[in-house]
Amino acid sequence: MAKSTVFFQAVQNSQDKVLTADKFKNLIKQSNLFGDMKKGEIIPIKTHMGEKGNTGHVDAIIIKQLINQLKAKAVKPFIVETNVLYQGKRVNAVDHLMLGAEHGFDPVSLGAPVFIADGLWGENSMDIEINKKHFKTVTIAKPVMYFDSLVSVAHVTGHLLTGFAASIKNIGMGLASRTGKLRQHSNIKLKIITDRCTFCKRCIKQCQVDAIVEHKAKAFIQPDICVGCGKCIAACKFAAIADSYGEDAKILSEKMVEYAYGVLLNIKQKVFFNFAVHITKNCDCMAKDEPTIVNDIGIFASIDPVSCDKAAADMIIQSVKGDIFNKVFPGADYYMNQLIYAQEIGLGNMDYDFVEIK
Ligand code: SF4
Numbered sequence: 001m002a003k004s005t006v007f008f009q010a011v012q013n014s015q016d017k018v019l020t021a022d023k024f025k026n027l028i029k030q031s032n033l034f035g036d037m038k039k040g041e042i043i044p045i046k047t048h049m050g051e052k053g054n055t056g057h058v059d060a061i062i063i064k065q066l067i068n069q070l071k072a073k074a075v076k077p078f079i080v081e082t083n084v085l086y087q088g089k090r091v092n093a094v095d096h097l098m099l100g101a102e103h104g105f106d107p108v109s110l111g112a113p114v115f116i117a118d119g120l121w122g123e124n125s126m127d128i129e130i131n132k133k134h135f136k137t138v139t140i141a142k143p144v145m146y147f148d149s150l151v152s153v154a155h156v157t158g159h160l161l162t163g164f165a166a167s168i169k170n171i172g173m174g175l176a177s178r179t180g181k182l183r184q185h186s187n188i189k190l191k192i193i194t195d196r197c198t199f200c201k202r203c204i205k206q207c208q209v210d211a212i213v214e215h216k217a218k219a220f221i222q223p224d225i226c227v228g229c230g231k232c233i234a235a236c237k238f239a240a241i242a243d244s245y246g247e248d249a250k251i252l253s254e255k256m257v258e259y260a261y262g263v264l265l266n267i268k269q270k271v272f273f274n275f276a277v278h279i280t281k282n283c284d285c286m287a288k289d290e291p292t293i294v295n296d297i298g299i300f301a302s303i304d305p306v307s308c309d310k311a312a313a314d315m316i317i318q319s320v321k322g323d324i325f326n327k328v329f330p331g332a333d334y335y336m337n338q339l340i341y342a343q344e345i346g347l348g349n350m351d352y353d354f355v356e357i358k
């Protein structure tokens with residue numbers, strides 16, 4: 001497979017949203033990755049609008065810059081998202097759209113509509129045949145089958161269950177229907193380490209499907225109710241929730257890669273942006289602002305999701321002189337697991353040519 005090109009625009013202070021949006025505009029123009037889009041074409045932009053209280057997601061002001069650039073090419077962009085597994089503000093299309101609007105993702109502010117592709121409760125899905133190691137078919141939001149193009153805007157972060165989240169996760173988990181997300185998480189079985197559990201109940205408050213109950217004055221996770229979202233792990237201050245890492249996480253990562261493969265299988269034109277700024281331990285599904293674990297790096301752009309993710313991971317690791325993802329989630333080579341398997345099944349290429357935009 002030929003090397004892909006990854007374009008890079010440095011960003012040192014992402015708190016300045018207007019400046020970051022300007023830098024994004026420069027990257028979009030100079031990388032010129034939208035060359036083949038046809039006049040009047042409908043262009044989905046997949047991004048994460050942030051859980052309620054989250055401030056780390058790519059800001060609507062920045063996404064608006066992309067929308068403006070696309071509209072200048074006489075195409076019709078829109079934001080596409082799907083519902084999540086757990087209870088909360090993104091579990092159905094109505095609450096999800098209202099939360100998006102609170103974060104500035106509304107048609108008036110953006111100049112483009114927002115569309116929850118898997119329907120009111122995640123019912124609008126279809127199976128796509130992929131015949132890979134974990135799945136023969138993947139269950140994705142049905143409108144994806146009508147996409148000719150796709151623009152992905154991902155925020156690069158760590159992740160509770162996959163260790164690393166960027167373009168592959170934005171697509172693989174992000175355009176799966178709720179059923180598809182459940183199929184990906186099905187191997188994640190969490191357990192309480194009772195010796196460590198102080199029964200502080202923080203995990204119980206975080207669990208949005210009420211899977212955690214009291215058993216002999218300790219927390220107990222009911223496996224038939226748990227949907228494997230991992231939120232309880234972040235809540236526990238005593239490291240008393242285990243088994244999410246290692247082999248289970250590797251399988252989840254591979255499943256997610258297979259979903260990304262299925263989503264992208266029939267889409268002709270694809271562009272991926274990775275925002276390696278405000279990089280946090282956990283992803284934007286966290287309902288809070290999180291401290292950063294690495295200084296701002298910049299924005300990456302490519303037509304290859306594997307190259308785009310590899311370049312972002314390489315530069316993050318280089319900037320702190322070590323594998324920060326393994327450090328914050330010890331136990332597995334998270335980003336490499338994802339990328340090696342992604343390359344193996346033909347999602348993209350880990351080798352890339354690097355072009356810095358000034
Ligand atoms: S948050 Fe941790 S220590 Fe507290 S009840 Fe849950 S498992 Fe136990």
Ligand code: SF4
Pocket residue numbers: 190206207208209210211212221225226227228229230231232233
């Ligand atoms: S992973 Fe934890 S928070 Fe998520 S559903 Fe299971 S028990 Fe609840």
